[in-house]
Amino acid sequence: MTAVQPMTAAHTDRELAEPTLRGWLGTVGLDVEYVRAEGNTIYRLAEDGSEVAVLDLAGGYGSLLLGHNHPTVVARAQELLAAGTPIHAQFSRHPYANDVANRLNRIIRRELGEDEAFATIFANTGAEAIEAAIKHAELERGFRARDLLAGIEANLATTVTSVAPSAYEKAGSVPEEGLAGLLTAIAAHNAAVAARPPVFVTLEGGFHGKLAGSVQLTHNADYRTPFSALAAQARFVPLDQPGAVKDMVDGERASVLDIVVEGGEVRVVEHDFPLIAAFVVEPIQGEGGIRVVSAELAAEIQEAAASVGAPVVVDEIQSGMGRSGAFLASTLIGLRGDYYTLAKSLGGGVAKASVLLVRESRYRPEFELVHSSTFAKDAFSCHIASTVLELLESEDGRAYRKAAELGERLTAVLEGVRADYPDVVVDVRGKGLMLGLEFAAQDTATSEAIRVNAPFLGYAIAGYLLQAHDIRTFPTASAVTTLRFEPSVLLTEEEIGRLDRALRGAAEILRTQPEHGFTA
Known part of the structure; x- marks a missing residue:
């Protein structure tokens, strides 16, 4: 029987968790580590080890309608785990x-x-x-x-x-x-x-x-x-x-x-x-x-x-x-x-x-x-789902009304950006808190730095929003010129204002075509 070899630096230093994707993220400024989250805020580590607050508008690809670590959901999860709730009780009453x-x-x-x-x-x-x-x-x-x-x-x-x-x-x-x-x-x-x-x-x-x-x-x-x-x-x-x-x-x-x-x-x-x-x-x-x-x-x-x-x-x-x-x-x-x-x-x-x-x-x-x-x-996920449904249905479905109201406000901001930058912003689409902003393709951009990023334009813009404005979002997987916005119902006017300013910054770069592209 072969003895198990101890872990060494040679084993642990390599990037083996989807290494190709990890390397590519670095080219557009998205290779950051997130360490904590609450509401619409997710914290990344700076180079000096400090935490930097980031406004998360990607929302877990639409998974975070109630925000990161909603206190009621977290409390229920902690209660279930503390009680020793069985995860594996298959083939029984549920x-x-x-x-x-x-x-x-x-x-x-x-x-x-x-x-x-x-x-x-x-x-x-x-x-x-x-x-x-x-x-x-x-x-x-x-x-x-x-x-x-x-x-x-x-x-x-x-x-x-x-x-x-x-x-x-x-x-x-x-x-x-x-x-x-x-x-x-x-x-x-x-x-x-x-x-x-x-x-x-x-x-x-x-x-x-x-x-x-x-x-x-x-x-x-x-x-x-x-x-x-x-x-x-x-x-x-x-x-x-x-x-x-x-x-x-x-x-x-x-x-x-x-x-x-x-x-x-x-x-x-x-x-x-x-x-x-x-x-x-x-x-x-x-x-x-x-x-x-x-x-x-x-x-x-x-x-x-x-x-x-x-x-x-x-x-x-x-x-x-x-x-x-x-x-x-x-x-x-x-x-x-x-x-x-x-x-x-x-x-x-x-x-x-x-x-x-x-x-x-x-x-x-x-x-x-x-x-x-x-x-x-399983019991854990089902009890969490019940808690989520209770929250959504509370106050006669206030969460649904909030999603509609915030969606209208966010849509107005996106439409404002399109109106002021019609040469670089093509369309605003969606409903409620599931919105998209489509940018014009940049295959013929005069800035080489922007033109090089044209095949994955949305990711380059997302990298700029993260690095320059501490805002997190992504393009959609099959429409890379369209940024998605799927925040939680906790979105505030201040956060909407931050996004407005950041998007105008991105649009201005696309309009003026600086030599450095989206990087300073």
């Missing part, structure tokens, strides 16, 4: 999970104005909740497909034994081989259709995760293409092209064959086959550039999904939990889901928690036997 499910159901039924309940599957992250949604949708589609094919097979068997052979001879579609040939042709056609892989319809610009299944629903080809052979087949629809959803669905329609007897004659008929497994939609695209789906597009999706019997999966991982000014951003555009995924702020910035909610009328109980997660549905 009343605390049921409490979260019921709280979510009450809120969602209120938002939708409906009485139908939603069965709840627990997970750890947003991407995992999407994976569960993909799997459940395919399980549901599989049952519908099997029921359809089984019905056809039973009908064929009954018809063959009950109809006189002369009736088949009158059927114009009967091949020369007669009845046997007809049945063989139908069986071959149906088998070929049934073997086709399922299709998921989603939107251009969408981001649903980077796991094996969810990454195929993410539009950014850089993330998706290297793994395209692994998982779900997606069809991407543009956001601004009326009729595109219907065209996409019509192009993906498939049918299986059956026979019917009418007037003593046998006729071949077609049945729609459930090839489309689900429509997956972010009501506000986060990573794709903070783009709000229109009510018109939402209606098209709803109609198309109903026409093929497929569920609508609403991805509220980043936009939900009140960030838009409503608990579900989808209600603001009239989009009603059959499935909902929630995550990020559900854990209050402390726990890792997410859920998939499925309408009872579509829920397949068999899913619970084929899907599970080691850390999902």
Whole structure:
């Protein structure tokens, strides 16, 4: 047996935790270490070891609607840990999970104005909740497909034994081989259709995760293409092209064959086959550039999904939990889901928690036997989620109103920057406290220092905001010229003013094109 070697400086001095990313962060001034956080403030270490307060407007990529280390959430976490609350109590009763499910159901039924309940599957992250949604949708589609094919097979068997052979001879579609040939042709056609892989319809610009299944629903080809052979087949629809959803669905329609007897004659008929497994939609695209789906597009999706019997999966991982000014951003555009995924702020910035909610009328109980997660549905994260929901719902939903009010104030500031710098600021987008500011591309900038950073412009601007103004934000992953702003409901007028001044500083640099670019 080989002895374990002691750790040495040679082992510990190297950067081994995603070293390439760590090196790249240094090129744009984002390689800082954060050591403490509260509210909208996160503290980084200066070179002399002191703490520097940074205004955090990235908000944990939308996870911190209540801010860093909310005192009520932290107190609850400390209480749970001090009490020795078991984290690993799998395959047992979880009343605390049921409490979260019921709280979510009450809120969602209120938002939708409906009485139908939603069965709840627990997970750890947003991407995992999407994976569960993909799997459940395919399980549901599989049952519908099997029921359809089984019905056809039973009908064929009954018809063959009950109809006189002369009736088949009158059927114009009967091949020369007669009845046997007809049945063989139908069986071959149906088998070929049934073997086709399922299709998921989603939107251009969408981001649903980077796991094996969810990454195929993410539009950014850089993330998706290297793994395209692994998982779900997606069809991407543009956001601004009326009729595109219907065209996409019509192009993906498939049918299986059956026979019917009418007037003593046998006729071949077609049945729609459930090839489309689900429509997956972010009501506000986060990573794709903070783009709000229109009510018109939402209606098209709803109609198309109903026409093929497929569920609508609403991805509220980043936009939900009140960030838009409503608990579900989808209600603001009239989009009603059959499935909902929630995550990020559900854990209050402390726990890792997410859920998939499925309408009872579509829920397949068999899913619970084929899907599970080691850390999902544990007592700690569920109790934290309950605390978060209590905070959001307190004072008649004051947090939602606050998100809407602060969002309007922040939008006005961003619009002011765009109005004063129309040559370098292209657009302001979003809703509530999920906003984006798009800058003009700098591929032809006169400043070489700025032009070199053009492929990752948003990160260079983010580095400037951090180093020069102690403000933390990032661009969106698939739209690097768009900065995102997802602060908490604790945002103050003073903090909004700081951002206004900082953004104007960045815009002035882009306008004047100094030789040093974003670095002094």
